[in-house]
Amino acid sequence: MASLELQGLTKKYGDFTAVDHIDLAVRDGEMVALLGGSGCGKTTILNMIAGFIDQYEGSVLVDGKDMKHIPAYKRKMGVFFQNYALFPHMNTFDNVAFGLKMQKLAKSLIQEKVRRILQLVKLTGMEKRFPRELSGGQQQRVALARALVTEPALLLLDEPLSNLDAKLRVEMQIEIKRIHRELGLTTIIVTHDQEEAVSLADRVIVMNAGRIMQAGKPKEVFDRPANLFVGDFMGFSNFIAGQVRRVAGARVSVACSDRELVLDEADGTGLAAGDSVTLAIRPENILPAEKGAENALTGTVRNVTYKGTVTRLEIGDVFAETVFANIHESEDYEIGDAITVAFPSQKLLLYKKEEKRSE
Ligand SMILES: Nc1ncnc2c1ncn2[C@@H]1O[C@H](COP(=O)(O)OP(=O)(O)OP(=O)(O)O)[C@@H](O)[C@H]1O
Ligand SMILES: [Mg+2]
CATH class of the missing domain: 2.40.50.140 (Nucleic acid-binding proteins)
Known part of the structure; x- marks a missing residue:
């Protein structure tokens, strides 16, 4: 369990400001959706939270503690990358079990946890396949299982459902919501699908050009967009x-x-x-x-x-x-x-x- 606070978070590449003074407080156990068009800075924000970008202005606080000098591997966050980044030389089981092995859990416990999570993402029977032997959507679900299996205090999901067909997507949305409810993981989910954002999250943050345009409950943002940009995005x-x-x-x-x-x-x-x-x-x-x-x-x-x-x-x-x-x-x-x-x-x-x- 963890709370997250971003204070004046800013990332510049030369003269270009990819993320522009983001202030955001995420409550312990809350699920927040970052919603916005391509290039608005969503992945960059997750990378700063996860510790993959360390040159930035402003702060990332987890439970009030500044993460500035904490390396990524010590942050105990579950991360789902936009490009999945599965280990190509590891099969499904080993990809999913990786974080659990790092935690040095007992072998039988690892097997049980991997079995349960693979069942959840509907990949039972695929344990021995390598990423190259899986479809895009299957790889995506392996990556989702890998992010969830350690039950991290903070879960960062970057478009976790983008490659799935409509039916599986809805099923996985329901699963993510259920897992979130059961485990109470503080979660940031990135999407550019407004329906996904409003159906999953407790709070929706609509972004444009590195800035927050509106932050609010799904119904507020959906029914009363604060400005025309958000309105356009909300349909x-x-x-x-x-x-x-x-x-x-x-x-x-x-x-x-x-x-x-x-x-x-x-x-x-x-x-x-x-x-x-x-x-x-x-x-x-x-x-x-x-x-x-x-x-x-x-x-x-x-x-x-x-x-x-x-x-x-x-x-x-x-x-x-x-x-x-x-x-x-x-x-x-x-x-x-x-x-x-x-x-x-x-x-x-x-x-x-x-x-x-x-x-
Ligand atoms: N290493 C980099 N050097 C220069 N510019 C970068 C770099 N990484 C990202 N950018 C730029 O920063 C902006 C934000 O990128 P980011 O990946 O955060 O967008 P995004 O909101 O995740 O978009 P998408 O929905 O397409 O994934 C983009 O304009 C991108 O081109
Ligand atoms: Mg992105």
């Missing part, structure tokens, strides 16, 4: 430019192109008529509607993509921006059809203009 793929027309208590009407949408901004946010804003809404929250219903607008179907559980429609002639809607109905839509859709007022988020979308 709000409709961004509609508008201008505040009226504010009446919490009720705000916004002119978007030559249409109008109303929504409730409970906190008022100091809006006034004339303010430039951006409205955001998820494609799945845009619903087919009757003309005349609240926030119901008519446009033209521009494109139809069947996605299995939903049909994704691109709808033009509503605003200047194309609207993306995921519709559940089995009814077939065709390009050129007129369609009326509602933008439910409680599902619309409003951002003031100065919060620009960054890349």
Whole structure:
């Protein structure tokens, strides 16, 4: 069991700042997901925590103790690397047993622990295979087993499920969650899948360009992204430019192109008529509607993509921006059809203009 604190953690490569003043306190037993696009600094942060990068600014504290001069092998962290890095000359059993042998546990205990963990990651029977004799997903699970088997106080997982097929991925997510709950390991998991982050973690940290954009409970980050960047990352793929027309208590009407949408901004946010804003809404929250219903607008179907559980429609002639809607109905839509859709007022988020979308 361990708590982890990052204070002003910064990593520069020449003039380039890969990790930029990260402050983060992870409670004992908490699972935190680092979520962000490629190159935003996730792996670099894990490498500094694990002790694989020792030139950095700021501090890494474990249970309040500065790790600066503690070599990686003494940190007792379970690490799953993005590229797995299995020992190529060792078979599955030996790869997984490595950390336990280092701890000089009794042979019978090592065998029992390896047996249990291989069963967990569904690799029973693969004990004697070498990494080159395993598929990518199997190698990934060996690496996961190796990180978990020593039941480390701090577990660092860098995209542990990225190579698995959808079904196995969900199964392993459930396993990771169960192991986390049972053993109470303080865990940092890196992913660039927002659904994985919100379903696994107690807290989600959304990063961009080496910085934290938002840190919060999964529901907070998923439902109320702090800015347009986080919104975009969390699946709000409709961004509609508008201008505040009226504010009446919490009720705000916004002119978007030559249409109008109303929504409730409970906190008022100091809006006034004339303010430039951006409205955001998820494609799945845009619903087919009757003309005349609240926030119901008519446009033209521009494109139809069947996605299995939903049909994704691109709808033009509503605003200047194309609207993306995921519709559940089995009814077939065709390009050129007129369609009326509602933008439910409680599902619309409003951002003031100065919060620009960054890349
Ligand atoms: N040794 C290095 N020298 C120079 N730049 C580096 C070095 N290592 C990483 N970087 C840069 O630092 C940035 C952060 O890299 P990092 O590997 O932490 O990204 P990441 O968030 O893990 O991305 P991904 O999701 O693709 O794994 C990237 O722009 C990368 O090119
Ligand atoms: Mg990475």
